[in-house]
Amino acid sequence: KQEVTQIPAALSVPEGENLVLNCSFTDSAIYNLQWFRQDPGKGLTSLLLIQSSQREQTSGRLNASLDKSSGRSTLYIAASQPGDSATYLCAVKDNAGNMLTFGGGTRLMVKP
Amino acid sequence: ETGVTQSPTHLIKTRGQQVTLRCSSQSGHNTVSWYQQALGQGPQFIFQYYREEENGRGNFPPRFSGLQFPNYSSELNVNALELDDSALYLCASSLLESPSGHTFGSGTRLTVV
Numbered sequence: 001k002q003e004v005t006q007i008p009a010a011l012s013v014p015e016g017e018n019l020v021l022n023c024s025f026t027d028s029a030i031y032n033l034q035w036f037r038q039d040p041g042k043g044l045t046s047l048l049l050i051q052s053s054q055r056e057q058t059s060g061r062l063n064a065s066l067d068k069s070s071g072r073s074t075l076y077i078a079a080s081q082p083g084d085s086a087t088y089l090c091a092v093k094d095n096a097g098n099m100l101t102f103g104g105g106t107r108l109m110v111k112p
Numbered sequence: 113e114t115g116v117t118q119s120p121t122h123l124i125k126t127r128g129q130q131v132t133l134r135c136s137s138q139s140g141h142n143t144v145s146w147y148q149q150a151l152g153q154g155p156q157f158i159f160q161y162y163r164e165e166e167n168g169r170g171n172f173p174p175r176f177s178g179l180q181f182p183n184y185s186s187e188l189n190v191n192a193l194e195l196d197d198s199a200l201y202l203c204a205s206s207l208l209e210s211p212s213g214h215t216f217g218s219g220t221r222l223t224v225v
Contacts, residue, residue, distance in 0.1 A: 032213065043118075051211055
């Protein structure tokens with residue numbers, strides 16, 4: 001059974017810092033991995049999608065990497081801004097099904 | 113292209129009652145999945161529908177049931193509501209066996225009192 005863990009659970013940084021959020025998964029037989037952003041009480045906004053054959057994806061100040069063999073993904077946020085404050089969730093889609101398995105999320109606060 | 117829309121946005125029900133949540137999938141998608149997100153936790157998979165049939169189910173009791181319609185919209189029904197059913201219910205649409213990701217709606221906040 002796939003299990004996804006995100007570390008840290010919460011993070012508070014001053015504006016302008018570069019930061020890394022971590023995601024680990026137990027079963028490396030994944031189809032893809034998706035990073036989402038969630039604002040309080042809201043739905044999920046997809047940030048980046050990495051296929052199992054890819055090593056990384058970039059969008060603006062965001063860069064996500066994937067190391068399938070070690071069961072890890074990282075989300076790098078450059079030059080953080082207060083508007084980046086949200087919960088960040090990673091989710092893996094296994095080869096065996098179309099469902100997503102989520103981590104518990106990292107709650108990020110960027111202070112002005 | 114239209115995104116995923118869910119209704120209602122908020123709902124308050126009494127323990128023991130029944131509730132129906134609705135979801136319209138993104139244009140071009142043929143699969144709808146439902147997730148339950150308790151406060152402070154990641155979403156948990158409830159079930160998925162493809163071609164109007166259940167195509168996978170998580171660890172949820174039978175009182176959680178669903179439907180998918182020919183236009184790929186979907187309903188989530190929960191019978192005999194319990195206090196622990198209070199959560200944010202998220203609907204996601206996708207294209208089965210496609211490398212594209214899942215698109216989520218804004219969710220329905222259900223409170224059971």
